[in-house]
Amino acid sequence: xxxxxxxPVGPFLWLLVAVMSLSMYVALDGYDLGVGIxxxxxxxxxxxxxxxEIIASAWDGNESWFVLLGIALxxxxxxxxxxxxxxxxxPMILMLLSLIFRGMSIEFQLQSDGYAQNFGxxxxxxxxxxxxxxxxxxxxxxxxxxxxxxxxxxxxFGFLSGFSLLMGVFFVFSYCLTGASWLNDxxxxxxxxxxxxxxxxLTPVVGVLLVTMTxxxxxxxxxxxxxxxxxxxxxxxxxxxxxxISLYITWYSLKHLGNVVPFLFAIFALAAPLxxxxxxxxxxxxxxxxxxxxxxxxxSSVNFLLIGVGCCIPIVLAYNTYAYYVFRxxxxxxxxxxxxxxxxxxxxxxxxxxxxxESISDEP
Amino acid sequence: MNTQLVDLSRLQFALTVAFHMLFPSITVGxxxxxxxxxxxxxxxxxxxxxxxxxxxxxxxxxxxxxxIVAGIVITFEFGLNWAGYAxxxxxxxxxxxxxxxxxxxxxxxxFLGIMLYGEGRVGQRTIFVANCMVAxxxxxxxxxxxxANSWMQTPAGYAEINGQFRPTNWLAAIFNPSFFYRYPHxxxxxxxxxxxxxxxIAAWYLLKRRHLEFARRxxxxxxxxIAILVPLQLFAGDSVAFAMxxxxxxxxxxxxxxxxxxxxxxxxxxxxxxxxxxxxxxxxVPLMGSIIxxxxxxFTKPVPGLQTVPLSLQPPMMFVFYSFHLMVxxxxxxxxxxxxxxxxxxxxQLYTARWFQRLALLMTPAGLVAIIGGWMTAETGRQPWVxxxxxxxxxxxxxxxxxxxxxxxxxxxxxxxxxxxxxxxYLVRAVRKGPExxxxxxxxxxxxxxARVPAS
Numbered sequence: 001x002x003x004x005x006x007x008p009v010g011p012f013l014w015l016l017v018a019v020m021s022l023s024m025y026v027a028l029d030g031y032d033l034g035v036g037i038x039x040x041x042x043x044x045x046x047x048x049x050x051x052x053e054i055i056a057s058a059w060d061g062n063e064s065w066f067v068l069l070g071i072a073l074x075x076x077x078x079x080x081x082x083x084x085x086x087x088x089x090x091p092m093i094l095m096l097l098s099l100i101f102r103g104m105s106i107e108f109q110l111q112s113d114g115y116a117q118n119f120g121x122x123x124x125x126x127x128x129x130x131x132x133x134x135x136x137x138x139x140x141x142x143x144x145x146x147x148x149x150x151x152x153x154x155x156x157f158g159f160l161s162g163f164s165l166l167m168g169v170f171f172v173f174s175y176c177l178t179g180a181s182w183l184n185d186x187x188x189x190x191x192x193x194x195x196x197x198x199x200x201x202l203t204p205v206v207g208v209l210l211v212t213m214t215x216x217x218x219x220x221x222x223x224x225x226x227x228x229x230x231x232x233x234x235x236x237x238x239x240x241x242x243x244x245i246s247l248y249i250t251w252y253s254l255k256h257l258g259n260v261v262p263f264l265f266a267i268f269a270l271a272a273p274l275x276x277x278x279x280x281x282x283x284x285x286x287x288x289x290x291x292x293x294x295x296x297x298x299x300s301s302v303n304f305l306l307i308g309v310g311c312c313i314p315i316v317l318a319y320n321t322y323a324y325y326v327f328r329x330x331x332x333x334x335x336x337x338x339x340x341x342x343x344x345x346x347x348x349x350x351x352x353x354x355x356x357x358e359s360i361s362d363e364p
Numbered sequence: 365m366n367t368q369l370v371d372l373s374r375l376q377f378a379l380t381v382a383f384h385m386l387f388p389s390i391t392v393g394x395x396x397x398x399x400x401x402x403x404x405x406x407x408x409x410x411x412x413x414x415x416x417x418x419x420x421x422x423x424x425x426x427x428x429x430x431x432i433v434a435g436i437v438i439t440f441e442f443g444l445n446w447a448g449y450a451x452x453x454x455x456x457x458x459x460x461x462x463x464x465x466x467x468x469x470x471x472x473x474x475f476l477g478i479m480l481y482g483e484g485r486v487g488q489r490t491i492f493v494a495n496c497m498v499a500x501x502x503x504x505x506x507x508x509x510x511x512a513n514s515w516m517q518t519p520a521g522y523a524e525i526n527g528q529f530r531p532t533n534w535l536a537a538i539f540n541p542s543f544f545y546r547y548p549h550x551x552x553x554x555x556x557x558x559x560x561x562x563x564x565i566a567a568w569y570l571l572k573r574r575h576l577e578f579a580r581r582x583x584x585x586x587x588x589x590i591a592i593l594v595p596l597q598l599f600a601g602d603s604v605a606f607a608m609x610x611x612x613x614x615x616x617x618x619x620x621x622x623x624x625x626x627x628x629x630x631x632x633x634x635x636x637x638x639x640x641x642x643x644x645x646x647x648x649v650p651l652m653g654s655i656i657x658x659x660x661x662x663f664t665k666p667v668p669g670l671q672t673v674p675l676s677l678q679p680p681m682m683f684v685f686y687s688f689h690l691m692v693x694x695x696x697x698x699x700x701x702x703x704x705x706x707x708x709x710x711x712x713q714l715y716t717a718r719w720f721q722r723l724a725l726l727m728t729p730a731g732l733v734a735i736i737g738g739w740m741t742a743e744t745g746r747q748p749w750v751x752x753x754x755x756x757x758x759x760x761x762x763x764x765x766x767x768x769x770x771x772x773x774x775x776x777x778x779x780x781x782x783x784x785x786x787x788x789x790y791l792v793r794a795v796r797k798g799p800e801x802x803x804x805x806x807x808x809x810x811x812x813x814x815a816r817v818p819a820s
Contacts (some may be wrong), residue, residue, distance in 0.1 A: 056477075057477030057480070057481040060476060061470075061476070063432065063436065063473070064465070064469055064474075066436070067435075067436055067439050067465050068462075068466065068470075070439045070440050071461055071462045071465045072462065073443075074439075074442060074450060074454050074458035074461070075458030075459040075461070076458075076462075077454075078450055078452075078453075078454025078455060081442075081450050081454060082443055082447035082448070082450040082451035082454075083447070084443070085443030085447065086444065086447050086763060086764055089444055089762075089764060089768055089772070090768065090771075092440060092444060093775060096440060097775050097776070099433050099436060100433045100434065100437070100779055101779070102433070103432060104433070104786065106429070107425060107429035108426065111422055111425070111426065111790075111794075150451070151763050152447070152762070152763055156765055156768045297454055297458070297459070297530075298528075298530040300531045301454075301459050301530070301531055304459055304531070304534060305459055305462060308459075308463055309463065309466045312466040312467055316466060319471075319474045319475070319497075320470070323475070323478055326485055327477065327485065
């Protein structure tokens with residue numbers, strides 16, 4: 001597929017925005033999905049509640065990046081959007097339903113006294129299914145989407161393949177690793193130790209999955225074809241090496257450091273192979289049917305997007321960073337039973353006194 | 365064409381979008397209320413405002429979370445079920461919604477964490493600013509979404525090339541003709557639906573004689589908003605109907621319930637036979653139609669009928685008629701609530717007239733139901749078009765097998781039924797527990813009112 005000349009700069013820049021949204025999403029929502037999945041391996045209710053509290057202030061902000069990814073495709077590459085979504089109908093719907101259950105259970109959990117087991121379980125299962133479906137879709141993207149006359153021309157279960165299932169598993173484990181590293185950064189004591197231990201067990205599993213899926217991706221990808229070009233060789237090996245080194249650093253630092261370092265490198269270890277898959281498929285936005293310039297919205301739309309949305313992105317990044325800065329450092333556990341009951345009693349007596357004062361001062 | 369697939373996809377979209385709409389309908393107004401309450405607290409330092417703030421903040425938090433996850437569904441349904449639509453309108457509607465996501469969705473979600481969980485970590489002023497940002501986000505969101513939907517009602521500023529709508533004039537597309545009528549109507553609608561919810565809950569406390577300080581202030585505030593905004597809303601609603609009569613005649617013709625153009629009355633109740641193009645039963649007020657629909661006080665101008673539109677391009681009359689009238693009747697009821705509240709306020713009986721409190725309690729969901737009725741009118745009345753006059757709904761549907769859509773529809777129905785039930789249970793429990801037992805979201809900070817009760 002020859003690149004048109006002049007090179008479609010606008011659509012390419014917008015493609016970068018979409019890739020950035022995907023990376024931000026995987027990096028940020030990945031850890032809160034991972035924390036949710038890790039709750040399945042945690043029996044203690046108080047600890048589960050704490051895990052949910054730790055991600056309470058950020059989960060909806062994190063999910064925003066997924067919305068941006070979707071809408072970036074809808075607005076900037078409407079043809080791709082109109083092919084990919086029907087092709088991934090089943091995993092997409094499953095993922096959306098899981099996200100709903102998750103969102104519901106975390107909000108209700110945070111406002112219930114103590115730990116509500118049902119909401120906890122709904123939250124972890126929702127996280128697990130959502131993460132798995134995301135992997136499925138990335139996998140199905142790599143194996144290609146059948147297209148005829150600009151429409152999706154496959155079957156409802158066409159997204160299923162050995163490779164897409166493997167990707168699902170890879171996503172689940174990678175998210176667990178980033179989740180464990182996040183908990184390691186946010187907690188001390190028992191919960192921190194558990195996070196460290198689980199993270200260190202997860203690291204080699206993620207490493208094996210990562211290498212396997214990268215090799216298989218090159219074999220199943222219709223874009224790559226029979227053999228990798230030199231450029232593809234170079235990116236694949238360097239990205240994979242980078243990911244493996246990052247994994248090692250995560251593994252090593254999880255033992256010694258209770259800060260953000262293991263998390264950052266866990267993110268790199270997930271983002272690098274993912275970016276590698278996207279680069280292998282370049283310039284296709286629907287492998288192997290539609291390139292990004294074929295799918296691109298007209299210039300007037302792309303220009304509007306680059307100026308309107310593009311200018312807002314730094315601002316969005318700035319206040320999101322601020323929001324993370326506000327909640328920096330270790331999380332202070334709060335919801336343990338005694339504390340919250342004692343606190344409510346304090347508030348009640350304060351309120352009673354305040355109301356009494358009020359009603360006296362209201363008298364004419 | 366594949367009518368079954370189209371009907372299933374429409375049903376699913378209607379269900380999911382109506383469910384989503386329930387939450388913003390409350391949270392836009394609540395976020396503004398929270399700004400007012402927290403602002404008042406910061407200014408007066410009266411503890412009661414902090415109690416009011418926390419109570420509504422927690423109800424807001426849950427509603428907002430559910431609104432977000434239900435809203436994400438909509439973002440992707442455009443492509444999942446309406447691929448033809450997505451590819452055709454992406455360059456315009458997609459871009460407008462992108463602006464919503466980047467200026468509003470992120471703003472809300474980014475500052476929500478600080479607003480809800482920031483106490484003790486940041487100062488009160490920062491919390492107030494975060495609260496303002498969330499409110500600003502919800503208002504911006506309403507603006508963009510109304511712009512996008514209004515474009516589908518009155519498309520403007522585009523050229524149609526290869527079956528795709530391409531922008532030629534962005535200002536004309538974003539500020540399309542019906543936007544100016546529909547936006548104020550929707551904005552007032554969401555503010556009012558929150559006001560009725562808040563007032564209804566306060567009425568319940570008054571009836572139960574509980575939390576009287578909280579209840580009186582809330583009741584008074586809510587009814588004040590209602591008394592001011594309902595008259596404005598009646599005017600805004602009338603202007604929308606009047607404008608749509610010229611922009612989109614079939615919608616209003618269906619809402620009027622007439623088939624032929626000789627009647628000057630206004631129908632209250634009809635049973636129609638769309639195939640035969642007639643009403644089997646019709647009950648109405650003679651001569652009122654001229655005033656209401658044509659603003660004609662000589663009672664001579666007949667109300668036009670839907671027969672002027674070819675059968676294949678007619679929206680389903682019964683549906684449009686009743687959803688429209690549901691909204692209108694509720695609007696009239698709301699007006700009376702506002703009017704009566706003013707009378708009672710003047711006579712000093714606002715907190716003692718128990719029949720009025722019962723009425724306010726009954727009216728708790730009035731605003732929400734009216735909004736759903738209004739949207740059903742807007743969306744069903746536009747049929748068979750998805751972009752009015754330009755793109756037919758049945759050509760916009762995704763190439764899916766109906767079985768898959770049935771499965772997803774069942775999934776949504778089950779999930780949303782569960783979610784709705786849990787939400788209502790939560791709401792009832794939170795109200796029963798009362799504003800003084802609100803679960804705190806953060807530890808008590810040093811030097812806060814919890815630690816140190818105000819001396820006055």
